[in-house]
Amino acid sequence: MVISRVNRGLKRMKARAEEKRTKAHPALETIKTRIAERLEAAGLSGREASVRAKLGLTYANDILGGRSLNPTRETLAKLGAVLDTDADYFFGTQETPRLPASNLAPARSNIVAETRIPAATIPLFQIGLTDPDGFFALNADRRSAYSSPLISNRDAFAITVPDDCMAPRYRIGEVVVVSPSKPVVHGGFALVRQTDDRVAIRQIVTISTDKITVRCLNTEGDIDIPRSQVKALERIIGSCELV
Incomplete structure:
Protein backbone atom coordinates (compact mmCIF):
# COMPACT_ATOMS: atom_id res chain seq x y z
CA MET A 1 0.00 0.00 0.00
CA GLY A 92 6.68 42.35 -21.16
CA THR A 93 5.79 43.88 -17.79
CA GLN A 94 8.52 46.52 -18.10
CA GLU A 95 8.61 48.94 -21.03
CA THR A 96 12.32 49.85 -21.05
CA PRO A 97 15.20 47.35 -21.10
CA ARG A 98 16.59 48.43 -17.74
CA LEU A 99 15.12 50.35 -14.84
CA PRO A 100 17.28 53.12 -13.35
CA ALA A 101 19.72 52.14 -10.61
CA SER A 102 18.67 52.98 -7.09
CA ASN A 103 20.36 56.37 -6.88
CA LEU A 104 21.24 57.22 -10.46
CA ALA A 105 18.29 57.61 -12.81
CA PRO A 106 18.41 58.75 -16.45
CA ALA A 107 18.69 62.52 -16.78
CA ARG A 108 15.33 64.24 -17.20
CA SER A 109 16.01 67.96 -17.24
CA ASN A 110 12.39 69.03 -16.77
CA ILE A 111 12.07 67.07 -13.52
CA VAL A 112 15.39 68.39 -12.22
CA ALA A 113 14.35 71.94 -13.03
CA GLU A 114 10.99 71.57 -11.35
CA THR A 115 12.29 70.02 -8.13
CA ARG A 116 15.47 72.14 -8.01
CA ILE A 117 17.62 69.29 -6.70
CA PRO A 118 21.06 70.64 -5.70
CA ALA A 119 23.97 69.13 -7.59
CA ALA A 120 26.27 66.88 -5.58
CA THR A 121 29.99 66.93 -6.30
CA ILE A 122 31.96 63.73 -5.86
CA PRO A 123 35.50 62.63 -6.80
CA LEU A 124 35.96 61.20 -10.30
CA PHE A 125 38.96 58.99 -10.98
CA GLN A 126 40.07 58.83 -14.61
CA ILE A 127 41.41 55.33 -15.22
CA GLY A 128 44.10 54.50 -17.75
CA LEU A 129 45.42 51.03 -18.51
CA THR A 130 44.67 48.15 -16.16
CA ASP A 131 47.28 45.80 -14.75
CA PRO A 132 47.69 42.39 -16.44
CA ASP A 133 45.27 40.88 -13.90
CA GLY A 134 42.58 43.47 -14.72
CA PHE A 135 42.98 45.52 -11.52
CA PHE A 136 43.93 49.20 -11.38
CA ALA A 137 44.83 51.90 -8.87
CA LEU A 138 42.79 54.97 -7.98
CA ASN A 139 45.49 57.61 -8.34
CA ALA A 140 45.00 60.98 -6.65
CA ASP A 141 46.80 62.75 -9.51
CA ARG A 142 44.08 61.53 -11.91
CA ARG A 143 41.22 62.71 -9.73
CA SER A 144 38.83 65.52 -10.62
CA ALA A 145 35.42 66.74 -9.46
CA TYR A 146 32.23 65.25 -10.90
CA SER A 147 28.92 66.99 -10.36
CA SER A 148 25.42 65.66 -10.92
CA PRO A 149 22.00 66.56 -9.46
CA LEU A 150 21.12 62.86 -9.55
CA ILE A 151 23.64 61.73 -6.94
CA SER A 152 22.68 61.96 -3.28
CA ASN A 153 25.14 59.59 -1.62
CA ARG A 154 27.63 61.66 0.37
CA ASP A 155 30.28 58.93 0.39
CA ALA A 156 30.01 58.11 -3.31
CA PHE A 157 32.78 58.47 -5.86
CA ALA A 158 32.99 57.83 -9.59
CA ILE A 159 35.45 56.14 -11.91
CA THR A 160 35.73 55.84 -15.66
CA VAL A 161 35.39 52.27 -16.93
CA PRO A 162 38.85 51.24 -18.20
CA ASP A 163 37.95 48.27 -20.42
CA ASP A 164 35.09 46.20 -21.82
CA CYS A 165 35.43 43.38 -19.30
CA MET A 166 31.91 44.17 -18.01
CA ALA A 167 30.30 44.94 -21.39
CA PRO A 168 27.51 45.25 -22.29
CA ARG A 169 26.55 46.30 -18.74
CA TYR A 170 29.41 48.82 -18.41
CA ARG A 171 31.41 49.87 -21.45
CA ILE A 172 34.82 51.48 -21.72
CA GLY A 173 34.70 55.25 -21.18
CA GLU A 174 31.43 55.26 -19.22
CA VAL A 175 31.28 56.47 -15.63
CA VAL A 176 30.20 54.20 -12.80
CA VAL A 177 29.22 55.60 -9.42
CA VAL A 178 30.32 53.65 -6.36
CA SER A 179 28.86 53.76 -2.85
CA PRO A 180 31.08 52.09 -0.21
CA SER A 181 28.30 52.22 2.40
CA LYS A 182 25.66 50.28 0.47
CA PRO A 183 25.57 46.48 0.90
CA VAL A 184 26.70 44.22 -1.96
CA VAL A 185 24.48 41.26 -2.85
CA HIS A 186 25.04 38.05 -4.78
CA GLY A 187 24.60 38.77 -8.48
CA GLY A 188 25.19 42.50 -8.00
CA PHE A 189 27.99 44.63 -9.37
CA ALA A 190 30.75 46.06 -7.24
CA LEU A 191 34.20 47.50 -7.05
CA VAL A 192 36.42 44.74 -5.64
CA ARG A 193 39.14 46.38 -3.53
CA GLN A 194 42.18 44.23 -2.76
CA THR A 195 44.41 44.64 0.28
CA ASP A 196 46.91 46.59 -1.84
CA ASP A 197 44.05 49.03 -2.68
CA ARG A 198 43.96 48.11 -6.36
CA VAL A 199 40.39 47.71 -7.58
CA ALA A 200 38.38 46.13 -10.40
CA ILE A 201 34.76 46.27 -11.56
CA ARG A 202 33.20 42.81 -11.29
CA GLN A 203 29.89 41.00 -10.88
CA ILE A 204 29.74 39.30 -7.48
CA VAL A 205 28.72 35.67 -7.90
CA THR A 206 29.08 34.40 -4.33
CA ILE A 207 30.53 35.59 -1.03
CA SER A 208 31.77 32.85 1.30
CA THR A 209 33.94 32.67 4.38
CA ASP A 210 37.10 31.81 2.47
CA LYS A 211 36.68 33.36 -0.98
CA ILE A 212 34.84 35.85 -3.16
CA THR A 213 33.75 34.49 -6.55
CA VAL A 214 33.55 37.17 -9.25
CA ARG A 215 32.72 37.28 -12.95
CA CYS A 216 33.62 39.31 -16.03
CA LEU A 217 30.71 39.43 -18.46
CA ASN A 218 32.75 39.02 -21.65
CA THR A 219 34.90 36.08 -20.59
CA GLU A 220 34.17 32.48 -19.68
CA GLY A 221 34.74 31.07 -16.21
CA ASP A 222 34.29 32.61 -12.77
CA ILE A 223 37.29 33.74 -10.73
CA ASP A 224 37.85 32.90 -7.06
CA ILE A 225 39.68 35.52 -4.99
CA PRO A 226 40.82 34.45 -1.51
CA ARG A 227 38.92 36.37 1.15
CA SER A 228 42.25 37.33 2.72
CA GLN A 229 43.12 39.34 -0.42
CA VAL A 230 39.86 41.33 -0.47
CA LYS A 231 39.79 44.52 1.58
CA ALA A 232 36.26 45.59 0.64
CA LEU A 233 33.38 45.21 -1.80
CA GLU A 234 31.92 48.60 -2.75
CA ARG A 235 28.56 48.63 -4.50
CA ILE A 236 28.07 50.18 -7.93
CA ILE A 237 24.85 52.17 -7.76
CA GLY A 238 24.63 53.47 -11.32
CA SER A 239 26.36 54.43 -14.54
CA CYS A 240 26.16 57.13 -17.19
CA GLU A 241 28.06 58.62 -20.09
CA LEU A 242 30.79 61.11 -19.21
CA VAL A 243 29.70 64.56 -20.36
Missing part, protein backbone atom coordinates in the same frame (compact mmCIF):
# COMPACT_ATOMS: atom_id res chain seq x y z
CA VAL A 2 2.76 2.45 0.99
CA ILE A 3 4.80 1.66 -2.13
CA SER A 4 1.70 2.10 -4.29
CA ARG A 5 0.99 5.55 -2.82
CA VAL A 6 4.61 6.58 -3.31
CA ASN A 7 4.50 5.44 -6.95
CA ARG A 8 1.29 7.36 -7.56
CA GLY A 9 2.86 10.45 -5.99
CA LEU A 10 5.93 10.14 -8.20
CA LYS A 11 3.76 9.75 -11.29
CA ARG A 12 1.82 12.92 -10.40
CA MET A 13 5.07 14.83 -9.86
CA LYS A 14 6.42 13.64 -13.21
CA ALA A 15 3.16 14.57 -14.91
CA ARG A 16 3.23 18.08 -13.45
CA ALA A 17 6.87 18.51 -14.46
CA GLU A 18 6.12 17.34 -18.00
CA GLU A 19 3.11 19.64 -18.23
CA LYS A 20 5.21 22.59 -17.12
CA ARG A 21 7.95 21.70 -19.61
CA THR A 22 5.57 21.40 -22.56
CA LYS A 23 3.11 24.18 -21.70
CA ALA A 24 4.10 27.46 -23.33
CA HIS A 25 4.52 30.52 -21.14
CA PRO A 26 1.74 33.07 -21.84
CA ALA A 27 4.35 35.70 -22.70
CA LEU A 28 6.54 33.38 -24.78
CA GLU A 29 6.29 35.39 -28.00
CA THR A 30 7.20 38.60 -26.17
CA ILE A 31 10.10 36.81 -24.50
CA LYS A 32 11.38 35.57 -27.87
CA THR A 33 11.02 38.96 -29.53
CA ARG A 34 12.82 40.80 -26.75
CA ILE A 35 15.64 38.26 -26.44
CA ALA A 36 16.26 38.63 -30.17
CA GLU A 37 16.17 42.43 -29.81
CA ARG A 38 18.67 42.47 -26.93
CA LEU A 39 21.00 40.00 -28.68
CA GLU A 40 21.12 42.31 -31.69
CA ALA A 41 21.70 45.37 -29.48
CA ALA A 42 24.57 43.62 -27.68
CA GLY A 43 26.07 42.24 -30.89
CA LEU A 44 26.01 38.72 -29.48
CA SER A 45 24.81 35.39 -30.81
CA GLY A 46 22.42 33.30 -28.75
CA ARG A 47 25.24 30.85 -28.05
CA GLU A 48 27.64 33.58 -26.87
CA ALA A 49 25.05 35.14 -24.55
CA SER A 50 24.07 31.75 -23.11
CA VAL A 51 27.67 30.84 -22.34
CA ARG A 52 28.39 34.19 -20.71
CA ALA A 53 25.26 33.82 -18.57
CA LYS A 54 26.43 30.33 -17.49
CA LEU A 55 23.27 28.77 -18.94
CA GLY A 56 24.90 26.26 -21.27
CA LEU A 57 25.41 26.50 -25.01
CA THR A 58 21.86 26.62 -26.35
CA TYR A 59 19.64 28.32 -23.74
CA ALA A 60 18.77 31.44 -25.76
CA ASN A 61 18.56 29.58 -29.07
CA ASP A 62 16.27 26.94 -27.55
CA ILE A 63 13.80 29.69 -26.58
CA LEU A 64 14.08 31.45 -29.93
CA GLY A 65 13.63 28.18 -31.79
CA GLY A 66 10.59 27.06 -29.79
CA ARG A 67 12.38 24.14 -28.12
CA SER A 68 12.10 25.72 -24.67
CA LEU A 69 8.57 26.92 -23.96
CA ASN A 70 8.55 27.99 -20.31
CA PRO A 71 11.74 29.84 -19.29
CA THR A 72 11.99 30.80 -15.63
CA ARG A 73 12.49 34.23 -14.14
CA GLU A 74 15.78 33.09 -12.57
CA THR A 75 17.33 32.00 -15.86
CA LEU A 76 16.02 35.03 -17.75
CA ALA A 77 17.52 37.27 -15.06
CA LYS A 78 20.91 35.65 -15.68
CA LEU A 79 20.55 36.17 -19.41
CA GLY A 80 19.42 39.74 -18.77
CA ALA A 81 22.59 40.50 -16.81
CA VAL A 82 24.56 39.73 -19.98
CA LEU A 83 22.17 41.57 -22.30
CA ASP A 84 21.91 44.68 -20.10
CA THR A 85 18.26 44.27 -19.26
CA ASP A 86 15.89 43.08 -16.54
CA ALA A 87 13.81 39.89 -16.47
CA ASP A 88 10.59 41.94 -16.37
CA TYR A 89 11.48 43.42 -19.75
CA PHE A 90 11.59 39.93 -21.27
CA PHE A 91 8.18 39.14 -19.75
Whole structure:
Protein backbone atom coordinates (compact mmCIF):
# COMPACT_ATOMS: atom_id res chain seq x y z
CA MET A 1 0.00 0.00 0.00
CA VAL A 2 2.76 2.45 0.99
CA ILE A 3 4.80 1.66 -2.13
CA SER A 4 1.70 2.10 -4.29
CA ARG A 5 0.99 5.55 -2.82
CA VAL A 6 4.61 6.58 -3.31
CA ASN A 7 4.50 5.44 -6.95
CA ARG A 8 1.29 7.36 -7.56
CA GLY A 9 2.86 10.45 -5.99
CA LEU A 10 5.93 10.14 -8.20
CA LYS A 11 3.76 9.75 -11.29
CA ARG A 12 1.82 12.92 -10.40
CA MET A 13 5.07 14.83 -9.86
CA LYS A 14 6.42 13.64 -13.21
CA ALA A 15 3.16 14.57 -14.91
CA ARG A 16 3.23 18.08 -13.45
CA ALA A 17 6.87 18.51 -14.46
CA GLU A 18 6.12 17.34 -18.00
CA GLU A 19 3.11 19.64 -18.23
CA LYS A 20 5.21 22.59 -17.12
CA ARG A 21 7.95 21.70 -19.61
CA THR A 22 5.57 21.40 -22.56
CA LYS A 23 3.11 24.18 -21.70
CA ALA A 24 4.10 27.46 -23.33
CA HIS A 25 4.52 30.52 -21.14
CA PRO A 26 1.74 33.07 -21.84
CA ALA A 27 4.35 35.70 -22.70
CA LEU A 28 6.54 33.38 -24.78
CA GLU A 29 6.29 35.39 -28.00
CA THR A 30 7.20 38.60 -26.17
CA ILE A 31 10.10 36.81 -24.50
CA LYS A 32 11.38 35.57 -27.87
CA THR A 33 11.02 38.96 -29.53
CA ARG A 34 12.82 40.80 -26.75
CA ILE A 35 15.64 38.26 -26.44
CA ALA A 36 16.26 38.63 -30.17
CA GLU A 37 16.17 42.43 -29.81
CA ARG A 38 18.67 42.47 -26.93
CA LEU A 39 21.00 40.00 -28.68
CA GLU A 40 21.12 42.31 -31.69
CA ALA A 41 21.70 45.37 -29.48
CA ALA A 42 24.57 43.62 -27.68
CA GLY A 43 26.07 42.24 -30.89
CA LEU A 44 26.01 38.72 -29.48
CA SER A 45 24.81 35.39 -30.81
CA GLY A 46 22.42 33.30 -28.75
CA ARG A 47 25.24 30.85 -28.05
CA GLU A 48 27.64 33.58 -26.87
CA ALA A 49 25.05 35.14 -24.55
CA SER A 50 24.07 31.75 -23.11
CA VAL A 51 27.67 30.84 -22.34
CA ARG A 52 28.39 34.19 -20.71
CA ALA A 53 25.26 33.82 -18.57
CA LYS A 54 26.43 30.33 -17.49
CA LEU A 55 23.27 28.77 -18.94
CA GLY A 56 24.90 26.26 -21.27
CA LEU A 57 25.41 26.50 -25.01
CA THR A 58 21.86 26.62 -26.35
CA TYR A 59 19.64 28.32 -23.74
CA ALA A 60 18.77 31.44 -25.76
CA ASN A 61 18.56 29.58 -29.07
CA ASP A 62 16.27 26.94 -27.55
CA ILE A 63 13.80 29.69 -26.58
CA LEU A 64 14.08 31.45 -29.93
CA GLY A 65 13.63 28.18 -31.79
CA GLY A 66 10.59 27.06 -29.79
CA ARG A 67 12.38 24.14 -28.12
CA SER A 68 12.10 25.72 -24.67
CA LEU A 69 8.57 26.92 -23.96
CA ASN A 70 8.55 27.99 -20.31
CA PRO A 71 11.74 29.84 -19.29
CA THR A 72 11.99 30.80 -15.63
CA ARG A 73 12.49 34.23 -14.14
CA GLU A 74 15.78 33.09 -12.57
CA THR A 75 17.33 32.00 -15.86
CA LEU A 76 16.02 35.03 -17.75
CA ALA A 77 17.52 37.27 -15.06
CA LYS A 78 20.91 35.65 -15.68
CA LEU A 79 20.55 36.17 -19.41
CA GLY A 80 19.42 39.74 -18.77
CA ALA A 81 22.59 40.50 -16.81
CA VAL A 82 24.56 39.73 -19.98
CA LEU A 83 22.17 41.57 -22.30
CA ASP A 84 21.91 44.68 -20.10
CA THR A 85 18.26 44.27 -19.26
CA ASP A 86 15.89 43.08 -16.54
CA ALA A 87 13.81 39.89 -16.47
CA ASP A 88 10.59 41.94 -16.37
CA TYR A 89 11.48 43.42 -19.75
CA PHE A 90 11.59 39.93 -21.27
CA PHE A 91 8.18 39.14 -19.75
CA GLY A 92 6.68 42.35 -21.16
CA THR A 93 5.79 43.88 -17.79
CA GLN A 94 8.52 46.52 -18.10
CA GLU A 95 8.61 48.94 -21.03
CA THR A 96 12.32 49.85 -21.05
CA PRO A 97 15.20 47.35 -21.10
CA ARG A 98 16.59 48.43 -17.74
CA LEU A 99 15.12 50.35 -14.84
CA PRO A 100 17.28 53.12 -13.35
CA ALA A 101 19.72 52.14 -10.61
CA SER A 102 18.67 52.98 -7.09
CA ASN A 103 20.36 56.37 -6.88
CA LEU A 104 21.24 57.22 -10.46
CA ALA A 105 18.29 57.61 -12.81
CA PRO A 106 18.41 58.75 -16.45
CA ALA A 107 18.69 62.52 -16.78
CA ARG A 108 15.33 64.24 -17.20
CA SER A 109 16.01 67.96 -17.24
CA ASN A 110 12.39 69.03 -16.77
CA ILE A 111 12.07 67.07 -13.52
CA VAL A 112 15.39 68.39 -12.22
CA ALA A 113 14.35 71.94 -13.03
CA GLU A 114 10.99 71.57 -11.35
CA THR A 115 12.29 70.02 -8.13
CA ARG A 116 15.47 72.14 -8.01
CA ILE A 117 17.62 69.29 -6.70
CA PRO A 118 21.06 70.64 -5.70
CA ALA A 119 23.97 69.13 -7.59
CA ALA A 120 26.27 66.88 -5.58
CA THR A 121 29.99 66.93 -6.30
CA ILE A 122 31.96 63.73 -5.86
CA PRO A 123 35.50 62.63 -6.80
CA LEU A 124 35.96 61.20 -10.30
CA PHE A 125 38.96 58.99 -10.98
CA GLN A 126 40.07 58.83 -14.61
CA ILE A 127 41.41 55.33 -15.22
CA GLY A 128 44.10 54.50 -17.75
CA LEU A 129 45.42 51.03 -18.51
CA THR A 130 44.67 48.15 -16.16
CA ASP A 131 47.28 45.80 -14.75
CA PRO A 132 47.69 42.39 -16.44
CA ASP A 133 45.27 40.88 -13.90
CA GLY A 134 42.58 43.47 -14.72
CA PHE A 135 42.98 45.52 -11.52
CA PHE A 136 43.93 49.20 -11.38
CA ALA A 137 44.83 51.90 -8.87
CA LEU A 138 42.79 54.97 -7.98
CA ASN A 139 45.49 57.61 -8.34
CA ALA A 140 45.00 60.98 -6.65
CA ASP A 141 46.80 62.75 -9.51
CA ARG A 142 44.08 61.53 -11.91
CA ARG A 143 41.22 62.71 -9.73
CA SER A 144 38.83 65.52 -10.62
CA ALA A 145 35.42 66.74 -9.46
CA TYR A 146 32.23 65.25 -10.90
CA SER A 147 28.92 66.99 -10.36
CA SER A 148 25.42 65.66 -10.92
CA PRO A 149 22.00 66.56 -9.46
CA LEU A 150 21.12 62.86 -9.55
CA ILE A 151 23.64 61.73 -6.94
CA SER A 152 22.68 61.96 -3.28
CA ASN A 153 25.14 59.59 -1.62
CA ARG A 154 27.63 61.66 0.37
CA ASP A 155 30.28 58.93 0.39
CA ALA A 156 30.01 58.11 -3.31
CA PHE A 157 32.78 58.47 -5.86
CA ALA A 158 32.99 57.83 -9.59
CA ILE A 159 35.45 56.14 -11.91
CA THR A 160 35.73 55.84 -15.66
CA VAL A 161 35.39 52.27 -16.93
CA PRO A 162 38.85 51.24 -18.20
CA ASP A 163 37.95 48.27 -20.42
CA ASP A 164 35.09 46.20 -21.82
CA CYS A 165 35.43 43.38 -19.30
CA MET A 166 31.91 44.17 -18.01
CA ALA A 167 30.30 44.94 -21.39
CA PRO A 168 27.51 45.25 -22.29
CA ARG A 169 26.55 46.30 -18.74
CA TYR A 170 29.41 48.82 -18.41
CA ARG A 171 31.41 49.87 -21.45
CA ILE A 172 34.82 51.48 -21.72
CA GLY A 173 34.70 55.25 -21.18
CA GLU A 174 31.43 55.26 -19.22
CA VAL A 175 31.28 56.47 -15.63
CA VAL A 176 30.20 54.20 -12.80
CA VAL A 177 29.22 55.60 -9.42
CA VAL A 178 30.32 53.65 -6.36
CA SER A 179 28.86 53.76 -2.85
CA PRO A 180 31.08 52.09 -0.21
CA SER A 181 28.30 52.22 2.40
CA LYS A 182 25.66 50.28 0.47
CA PRO A 183 25.57 46.48 0.90
CA VAL A 184 26.70 44.22 -1.96
CA VAL A 185 24.48 41.26 -2.85
CA HIS A 186 25.04 38.05 -4.78
CA GLY A 187 24.60 38.77 -8.48
CA GLY A 188 25.19 42.50 -8.00
CA PHE A 189 27.99 44.63 -9.37
CA ALA A 190 30.75 46.06 -7.24
CA LEU A 191 34.20 47.50 -7.05
CA VAL A 192 36.42 44.74 -5.64
CA ARG A 193 39.14 46.38 -3.53
CA GLN A 194 42.18 44.23 -2.76
CA THR A 195 44.41 44.64 0.28
CA ASP A 196 46.91 46.59 -1.84
CA ASP A 197 44.05 49.03 -2.68
CA ARG A 198 43.96 48.11 -6.36
CA VAL A 199 40.39 47.71 -7.58
CA ALA A 200 38.38 46.13 -10.40
CA ILE A 201 34.76 46.27 -11.56
CA ARG A 202 33.20 42.81 -11.29
CA GLN A 203 29.89 41.00 -10.88
CA ILE A 204 29.74 39.30 -7.48
CA VAL A 205 28.72 35.67 -7.90
CA THR A 206 29.08 34.40 -4.33
CA ILE A 207 30.53 35.59 -1.03
CA SER A 208 31.77 32.85 1.30
CA THR A 209 33.94 32.67 4.38
CA ASP A 210 37.10 31.81 2.47
CA LYS A 211 36.68 33.36 -0.98
CA ILE A 212 34.84 35.85 -3.16
CA THR A 213 33.75 34.49 -6.55
CA VAL A 214 33.55 37.17 -9.25
CA ARG A 215 32.72 37.28 -12.95
CA CYS A 216 33.62 39.31 -16.03
CA LEU A 217 30.71 39.43 -18.46
CA ASN A 218 32.75 39.02 -21.65
CA THR A 219 34.90 36.08 -20.59
CA GLU A 220 34.17 32.48 -19.68
CA GLY A 221 34.74 31.07 -16.21
CA ASP A 222 34.29 32.61 -12.77
CA ILE A 223 37.29 33.74 -10.73
CA ASP A 224 37.85 32.90 -7.06
CA ILE A 225 39.68 35.52 -4.99
CA PRO A 226 40.82 34.45 -1.51
CA ARG A 227 38.92 36.37 1.15
CA SER A 228 42.25 37.33 2.72
CA GLN A 229 43.12 39.34 -0.42
CA VAL A 230 39.86 41.33 -0.47
CA LYS A 231 39.79 44.52 1.58
CA ALA A 232 36.26 45.59 0.64
CA LEU A 233 33.38 45.21 -1.80
CA GLU A 234 31.92 48.60 -2.75
CA ARG A 235 28.56 48.63 -4.50
CA ILE A 236 28.07 50.18 -7.93
CA ILE A 237 24.85 52.17 -7.76
CA GLY A 238 24.63 53.47 -11.32
CA SER A 239 26.36 54.43 -14.54
CA CYS A 240 26.16 57.13 -17.19
CA GLU A 241 28.06 58.62 -20.09
CA LEU A 242 30.79 61.11 -19.21
CA VAL A 243 29.70 64.56 -20.36
